[in-house]
Amino acid sequence: MQRDLLDALRCPGDHEESWLVAMVHVAVGSDLRDAELACPVCGAEYRVTEGVAYFTAPTERAAADAPVDGDPFSGDMVVRLAALLGVSESRHPVVLIGRYAAAGAALAAMVEAPQLLVNAGLQPAAEMATRLRVGDRLPFGAHTLAAVAVDAKHATAAMLLSAAHALRVGGRLVAPVDAPLPAGVRELARDAHEWVAEITARANGLVELRRHAP
Ligand SMILES: [Zn+2]
Known part of the structure; x- marks a missing residue:
């Protein structure tokens, strides 16, 4: 996840817009590879793992990770x-x-x-x-x-x-x-x-x- 994106991210929880507080564990240049993003309003925590940012509830994870089908774009x-x-x-x-x-x-x-x-x-x-x-x-x-x-x-x-x-x-x-x-x-x-x-x-x-x- 590109570090610049932190400016645009907000907690997807059901409350007023809130920034997320990032704790970065591993970064390669501007690319965050492993990090935790915490919401100061509702306490939710989101993970960045191997560069992928996860904003899913546990029940939503399988659907969000599912392969995408369809023809390639010409x-x-x-x-x-x-x-x-x-x-x-x-x-x-x-x-x-x-x-x-x-x-x-x-x-x-x-x-x-x-x-x-x-x-x-x-x-x-x-x-x-x-x-x-x-x-x-x-x-x-x-x-x-x-x-x-x-x-x-x-x-x-x-x-x-x-x-x-x-x-x-x-x-x-x-x-x-x-x-x-x-x-x-x-x-x-x-x-x-x-x-x-x-x-x-x-x-x-x-x-x-x-x-x-x-
Ligand atoms: Zn929140």
């Missing part, structure tokens, strides 16, 4: 995904969940943004990519991510909501065409397989504040 599919994600200039992380991680290594040739591969089995990863295992939501703070692609297996309401929350305003969310759009996103396009939506200010509560103003 060159055309990777170019298309890069266009959907719209992050050619971004330095903020791009999250590829489940089968989208299969595009990661090829995508890294086009997109400089750091990659976070979530529940991606053992898909080959780009250098500097970080692997995470998560349960039903993403462990990132508001405004921390440039783009998120969620595959069919992971496109639950909770996951999509946590993705919309963590994306920056103008950031892109890509999901299967039958997944519901979470609040605070505006659909940009859809085809037979996927929709792509853009985060509006509302996903981060800004419009709500305005609506309650006199």
Whole structure:
């Protein structure tokens, strides 16, 4: 796990956003290989083991570790995904969940943004990519991510909501065409397989504040 990612991580527990306190046991340069991440609010502890960050409850671990199936991404599919994600200039992380991680290594040739591969089995990863295992939501703070692609297996309401929350305003969310759009996103396009939506200010509560103003 890249050390820079600590700035974006938050406890996925059911409470207000909280940073995590890291105790690093083994690091190779900027890569944390073995560490403990503790939440000062609820006391939860998360592990980084062999570079993989685990945010799963014990009951979620097997599903998060499961191999990812599906056809490999062709060159055309990777170019298309890069266009959907719209992050050619971004330095903020791009999250590829489940089968989208299969595009990661090829995508890294086009997109400089750091990659976070979530529940991606053992898909080959780009250098500097970080692997995470998560349960039903993403462990990132508001405004921390440039783009998120969620595959069919992971496109639950909770996951999509946590993705919309963590994306920056103008950031892109890509999901299967039958997944519901979470609040605070505006659909940009859809085809037979996927929709792509853009985060509006509302996903981060800004419009709500305005609506309650006199
Ligand atoms: Zn917590």
